[in-house]
Amino acid sequence: MQRFNVRQIEAFRAVITLGSMTKAAELLGISQPAVSRLMLDFQEAVGFRLFRKSRGGAEPTDDARRLFEQVEKLFVGLDELNREVHAIKNLTSGSITVAAMGLYANGLLADIIARFRQRFPDIAIRLDSQPQERIAEWVASRRADIGIASLPISNSTLPVRELLRRPVLCVFPADHEFAACAEIHATDLADRPFVSFPRGTPFRFEIDTLFERAGIDRQLMTEATTHEAVCNLVAAGLGISIVSPYSPHLRRNPALAFRPFLPAISISLGMIADEGDLSVAAREFHQFVLDDIKNHVAGEAERPPATQ
Structure with a gap:
């Protein structure tokens, strides 16, 4: 069997549907002899007779009618394909997977995703909470489109953008004596119960180094693995933390109070993505995150300082 082309199939569909090669030619914007030529070539390609002559025009054979059923299915599929292409381009269809440290998945990122969904309600988003060391791996292996993690990210071979850099906060129970202070200094924590993060984590190492260099001892009797768990322990009265x-x-x-901590320790927030290989939806989300945080920073600069 010879190969046939899309133009022949389009002409065949028009002739069957309209029952006339002349009408088919008008619909397709070509001459009637051109339609006849297409049908002859198509008939030769399929290897069986498609039409018989009749007074009313071109009458399809039984074989042609059976073939037409399959052609209709093909065009229905093409219509669905066109609708999906339009939906992807116009962001009314698509999905995004974001891998993020639990710290960001439960806080800042959740608010950003909510604002993104307000603008693009038809885009499906999956948020996977992962440890810091897995974020880059998930993005590189395409298990996630975008990764959000603390900087630096040592194991990433993909581009990393710094989104924000902010100083840490001191957290304590809302009824603590520190509530009267505008800021908390490292010396204020001397000999006080302190809720720590596990040993071996970069954040714990940085905090411990600061206190050791300042010669300040704390009571390190309680620790937790996440910022949320640390805050819960602080709210339960087990100590103060950063x-x-x-x-x-x-x-x-309401059970907690937060104040700036001095000397300042900053945490940088970064976004990992293979920017040249993102889907339309993921690329839009990537840019949305950049714009949203930029607007957030600009809004902070315009607002007067708030009391903690």
Whole structure:
């Protein structure tokens, strides 16, 4: 069997549907002899007779009618394909997977995703909470489109953009004596119960180094693996701690109070992505995150300082 082409199939569909090669030619914007030529070539390609002459025009054979059923299915599929292409381009269809440290998945990022969904309600988003060391791996292996993690990210072969850099906060029970202070200094924590992160984590190492160099001892009797768990322990009265500034949901806890900590320790938030290979939806989300944080920073600069 010879190969046939899309133009022949389009002409065949028009002739069967309209029952006339002349009408088919008008619909397709070509001459009637051109339609006849297409049908002859198509008939030769399929290897069986497609039409018989009749007074009313071109009458399809039984074989042609059976073939037409398959052609209709093909065009229905093409219509669906065109609709999906349009939906992807116009962001009314698509999906995004974001891998993020639990700290960001539960706080800042959740708010950003909510604002993104308000603008693009038809885009499906999956948020996977992963440890810091797995974020780059997930993006590189395409298990996630975008990764959000603390900087530096030592194991990433993909581009990393710094999104924010903010100083850490000191957290304590809302009824603590520190509530009267505008800021908390490292010396204020001397000999006080302190809720730590596990040994071996970069954040714990940085905090311990600061206190050791200053010669300040703390009572290190309690620790937890996440910022949320640390805050819960602080709220339960087990001590004071230093936590990330990127957890707005934690700062809504009325049992807790937060103040700037000095000397300042900053945490940088970064975004990992293979920017040249993102889907339309993921590329839009990537840019949305950049714009949203830029607007957030600009809004902070315009607002007068708020009391903690």
